[in-house]
Amino acid sequence: MDSLRIVLVDTEGSINLGMILRLSANFGAKEIFLVSSRTYNEEEILKYAVRASYLYSSIVRVSSLDEALSECDVRICTTAKAREEDVLRNNVPSTKLPELVSKYRKVCLVFGRESTGLTREELSKCDFSSTIPTSEEYPALNLANSVAIYLYELLSRSRSEKLGIEAAGRSQIEGAVSAFSGISSHVLKDPHKRERAERAFRQIAFRAAPSEREIKIVAHVLRRALRRIESCQSK
Amino acid sequence: MDSLRIVLVDTEGSINLGMILRLSANFGAKEIFLVSSRTYNEEEILKYAVRASYLYSSIVRVSSLDEALSECDVRICTTAKAREEDVLRNNVPSTKLPELVSKYRKVCLVFGRESTGLTREELSKCDFSSTIPTSEEYPALNLANSVAIYLYELLSRSRSEKLGIEAAGRSQIEGAVSAFSGISSHVLKDPHKRERAERAFRQIAFRAAPSEREIKIVAHVLRRALRRIESCQSK
Structure with a gap:
């Protein structure tokens, strides 16, 4: 993977947007595309972006998911829960994603609305869906936490195998x-x-x-x- | 690992607390200890806990870290960045934690304040520290996002990777x-x-x-x- 694009579809919360900016800086994600015509609370975004507020202006706002998915070598839609139909549609758990995306240059990761996720039509534009394994009981993660886990898995976890102190001889x-x-x-x-x-x-x-x-x-x-x-x- | 206790030290934000309740339900963490004498905005906590608001009453509030660490077989302090001194103090990256904690029965994971993390004295009460590998540029994760990544790593990601003999008490x-x-x-x-x-x-x-x-x-x-x-x- 050469680069990862975060695609946010119709994100509802300004706090989540701010947190996602911060996460982009935390893990070195370079591109955020936002498919939305909403008005956001800029003050709240900047507050929750903390030291990553400089990234606010680099969000690319587009009006359609198709635009946001241009130039993507592989398109992955995240879903809160792998329903049977998603499984049929080729659901890859987050844990298996690094291996898969490592073979692609430009990877686009799509996150839906906090309330209702992605529509069927939006899901159909992806090559496959991915789900974070959770408890059965309450599988819906907060959007920013879900982004945190995917960035960790894709940008940090797989690169950090060498980390830690070197052992003595x-x-x-x-x-x-x-x-x-x-x-x-x-x-x-x-x-x-x-x-x-x-x-x-x-x-x-x-x-x-x-x-x-x-x-x-x-x-x-x-x-x-x-x-x-x-x-x-x-x- | 039989059980994981999340120990929150002097958490400042009610939104973070609410998100952490939701995460506990998402990943099936059963115990949250809160070392704090602060007053929180209950409405905000319940709003961000969403469907995990029923967990609010199960938070155990204690007045000292020592109390929160009682009965822990292994105590891990999370830090935003592994400074040189932390490395000397035995820092284990989050990615290596599952293997290590799988051998202990009761694992306690300590998270510090949003603003200043854990004090030296608090850190000294842990057996070792752990850090999520991030970019050099901006290593400080939001508290709830950090909890998300640790719960994912410890309770979800590694469930299938059970290892070896049980550790001594x-x-x-x-x-x-x-x-x-x-x-x-x-x-x-x-x-x-x-x-x-x-x-x-x-x-x-x-x-x-x-x-x-x-x-x-x-x-x-x-x-x-x-x-x-x-x-x-x-x-």
Whole structure:
């Protein structure tokens, strides 16, 4: 995916519009098309856009969904609930969307009215529909929250797999394991128990994927404890 | 994960509170704790909760974060941006959270104020922090949108990805932390270093989500080592 266009159809709430501007800045979405002839409360939009209020002027207002969908390589209509007919119409859950859209250049994601969603005619202009999996009980998400989840899924989640702190190198973690193991050999008599203890510590340490800093500190304490026990024994 | 508790610290906006009620119904979150002495606009809350307004009376209002964190097996503080210090403090991106929390029974997810987030003191009460990966440009998400993304990630997205062995209970992990901490107090003179050492060990232990068996064995060795050092010192 080279670019994502958010297409808002007849959005009713100014607060939602403001929040969507903010979300665009949060996740780096560049295009918002608004198919609407409504008048909005500009003050409210800017208030809820907070530091993304500069994006207000970049909203492209058009008078038809066809216009908003021009240049789209793939058109996805979001729906609050995958009804049986939608399933037949090829509904892709939000979780599966990144894989699918990754193959397209320009992706257009269409969001309907807060009250009634998209009409059948509007839905028919999309290549497929997509739904966020929710509880059965109350599947209708607030519009801005729905946009938040789609932007997260499409623009952030799939790109962030590399995020997080890098783990310490193997030898550093082994250093802590070996100090722990040294301590075990002093406080446990049974060699089987020692072995099990080393394994438990090793599993915890490696599974935690500790940062260099974290494991260094822990290894330092364990090494000192080991030396203390040794020097005590030799007295 | 058996249950998720949303802990809201000093939430400022009634619209956000209403949206969070709706989100709880959307994703089936059962517990909301609110640490606040503010007065809210009830009408606004109920308006934005829409069909989840019945949940309003189930919000548990408490006067301290400690109260809100009672019974939590793992405590996660959400932050708008992983600053360098947070990274040191063990920041887990939202995308990696499901795997981690799946091993704990009761998971508490803490959200700070809209304006200023969580204080350092509040952050220090969590086992680690978590951040939603966003653009560098404008990382601060609206509170309700942030809750939306976390509930989606934890309660919806990952439902099918159940993992591994169940983690030990909080008290068992704390037992190992406390033995390690006892050792530190003998082998490290500087109280700041002791504190850092305890934190590093705690982070590693909780992040590893150890099984009961694993943490018991490690705690046993650490406790014996501690006793050995103590008895040696008293000679």
